[in-house]
Amino acid sequence: MKIISCIKQVYDLDIVLENDWVVDETTNKINIDYANLIMNPYDETALELMLRITDSSKDIKTEVITIGNKKSEAILRKALAIGVDDATRIEIDHELINNPFNIAKLLHHKIKDDKEVKLVLCGRQSDIFNHGQTGQILAEKLGWSCFTNVFNITYKDSYFNVSRTTSSGIEHIKTNNPLVVTVTQSPNMFLRMATLMNTMKAKQKPINFISKELSEISEDTNEKFYNLEKLTVEKSKKNCIYLNENKNKSINLQLSDLINNSLNKGVK
Amino acid sequence: MKIALITDYNILNTNHEINSVLSKISNLNPKTNNLKIDLLYISKQTIIKPITLEQVNEIHIYNQIEEPNNISNLIKVALHYNNIYTPDLFISCLKENQDAFIPQLASKLSIESFLNIESIKFDNETQKFNVIKPIYSGNVLGHYIVSDRAVLSFTKEKTSSKLIKVSNVPIIKYIDYTDATTLKDDIVTFEKVVPSGIKDAKFVIVCGYGVGSANNIELLKDYAKSVNAVICGTKKVIDLGWLPMNTLIGTTGQIISPDICLTIGVSGAAPLLNGIIKSKLIIAINKDKDARIFNYADYGIVGDYKDIIEKEHF
């Protein structure tokens, strides 16, 4: 049996400086190229879930797939260094196909003929475009079950035990059908670290490569899809009033007065 | 042009979710732009009395479905409707599994799909819909031109926006559609969790990573109790298991709009900000005077929160 985790390299948006959230009029883009490239946090959680499955079932094979340029091999190597067996990169220019439909198509193309695969994990969402749909579309194309908002998944006696959050509670599913899950935040599911030695070893490991031509995506079909006409930045900044310690009124008194006043107003 | 609004919420009670969607599409000016809105109501309810529902032309009732919440049933219903009417837009307003339904339906129909959009416009000249949705984790808005047809949903949030009342009574049609579902042999169990009560709270305290530990959160819970507030957290706090998963605020959690939102040790990353920005009053406590949260707060206190929250709690 084999499990696949789909991972994506993204910008670390948390470090972008506030003043840089501006649209460049000429390119219609936001220039955040200086932000570090990291593995999408939700994909990290998904990857850790996959590795925890194989911690206890050693005979399960694992693979990571990413779609991206040469640079994105960094996350594949990281995955190899923490114990994933295989890594595949599908070469394509993200700019061209940045929509979940085509991404899922590429993944489907890669996964569909591999009869060994029983489970595919995706992160629930990634930057930049935040579509949050890749896993679901992939499941539809494969004709497999799809569970969203999964925070835990284990494997025992040929069954997967999936736990997911819903708007009213938690659902546990026991299944032996092939499935795609999209992974959400999960308590204490931090991606394990690679030792330097394994990082060095991972540098030597081969990475499977699927070129654009092989991936059956023709560029003209993308033209009319998901036409992002323009970007705008519209957050309205406020003029924050700072509370300061003063002799007459301690800061926690000021705070509680502020709270009480606003609550009273709200009631009226 | 035709819009199909799919819902499994009970339309007989003045339903908040449906009204919220209707108010968000009221700016499409259905009348002048000649957009017809059908409501697909999926329920076991056999018969309903005439109701008023603004802007809706027809209500199509699919009431012979065994498991109305099952995703594949929902998709089948949508496809059934699609075969007859081919709407330009599907808008989904479902209790559960919206995030699975939308992309899967779109994939079946090979059309575009958008989850959690902010707003939609109609361009009369080009006769195209424009979808506006947060991108770059909510730092930026993306304006998409829908090329052909699409399936979409709006962010679920409490809206105060009112509907224009025209006391419209839509036509009710009962759809004769049955389908034997081939249910999978999965064993599903459901675990109820304590409702967070966040959506309805007047006063919400958002704890961030700066709170420091699970232990400190316990202390803040006492404080919250004493001021009648509900406590919730940022992604980092949920990731660490300091608060239950259903208390996450933000793009991937809940969008709230209480009277007061007090943030403690929250830096103010965009996905979190999007969850609280509609609060009537935002008060931020952060020890970093340059923290981004202060740009979006009405009141700010720079300092260690332990020195600011009433001493008795620490």
Next chain:
Amino acid sequence: MEKTEVINFFETVLGKERVVTNEEVLQEFATDITGLRMVQKHFGWKSENLASCILKIHTKEEAVTVMKFINENKIVSIPRTGGSGVCLGLETPSHSVVIDLSEMNEIIEINEENFTITAQAGVPLQVLEETLNKKGYTSGHFPQSLPLAQMGGLVATRSIGQFSTLYGGIEDLLVGLEGVLPTGELVFIKNNPRKSTGPDLRHIWLGSEGAFGVITEVTVKIFKLPEERVMQAFAIEEFQTGLDIIQEIVQAGWKPAVTRLHDKTEAKESYGPFIKEDEGVLLFISEGPQGFASLEGNAVKNVCLKHKARELGSKPLELWLAHRNDICDHLDMYAKQGAVADTCEISAMWSDIGKIYNEVISRVAKEVPYLVAVTGHSSHSYVQGTNIYFMFGAMCAPSVEAAEKTYNQIFGIIMETTLKYNGSIAHHHGVGRYRSKWMKEELGSSYEMLKKLKSAFDPNGIMNQGVLIPVE
């Protein structure tokens, strides 16, 4: 003396609420935030040695009374302010007493004529700096622990800030001070610009780490906020090239406030998108009066270009300024993932520093079995040499002992290599209880002076017993 008697006495002096005996709090105060303890706590470590109580001191008079009593009764005591020490300097032997000055936190005077600020020992540096900023001044002192550390501790550990190449370390900033000797005398060193009146007594306090008494009040220099700032970053291929560039700049007489060299691993981690594979990064900020910064900035640039460094613009510095102290919020990140991680800073002359860096990096990589990473940067430079700030992380079996073994191994390699090349085993974190075992070798024949000072000032050996000089 019985523990209850001791506590009773303190309660009569300070009042009940200022004598803390709550066991949870004592456990929290049983150590500092040394990386080793962070991970050990994660594996269940708890201190077996708790202090009898924590004393929240509010006045110098109280400090005098307390010290006299402690000395008479030979009670080991641990002075403490911000609690951000990283060398086990705050660990409490059992039956000890913590003298906590963090509530002595008044700013006493900002003297705009003489350019000084006088503050009590418990004033957080961040508060001091923000107060100064509002009036157009700066302390020039920016340790990474700015959000955590307080004035007393900053003097007691001989701390240094990120802008030190211009403003200097705390030893260059301290003007005068007041403290209580272990024997209970209140002593005051007055404020003067310079003097020639025998040994500089301030230096007994600078780096005293609580072993020579309690600092109650300090006066430090203030500076005008700079009128102009020039920020520039460069990429270099070899770490040694970076060292050569810095050496040339400082020896030419320039003092870029921020002068940093990050090795390729750190550069990739923090400035990846700016650089090519295997490049290191140099960061410079020049600041001061109008005209000065651009003049210096040009000179810095010329030296860099001469050595074929590649210009990266000012963006890396903007990022560095915005995120340089984030670590203070994420101290236990590694520990949460079961890794031993910490930092260790050493210094050496220009002739040796490169050798130490190379040898440490290659030895640690070779000898430590589950190493995740070992990196280094130079962040404080002088005409004669510079420091290297090593950062390391390694996986270990999830036990208190395994963590200590791994930690000792890596730290040992750094200390050994540093001493081999005549470097100093601590550039700014201090000695604490952890590094004291290398002090004999560090000081050589002058170790005798330290011992004599200690016994002269603290005849009963009660003040922070075990720091600087190991208990024999």
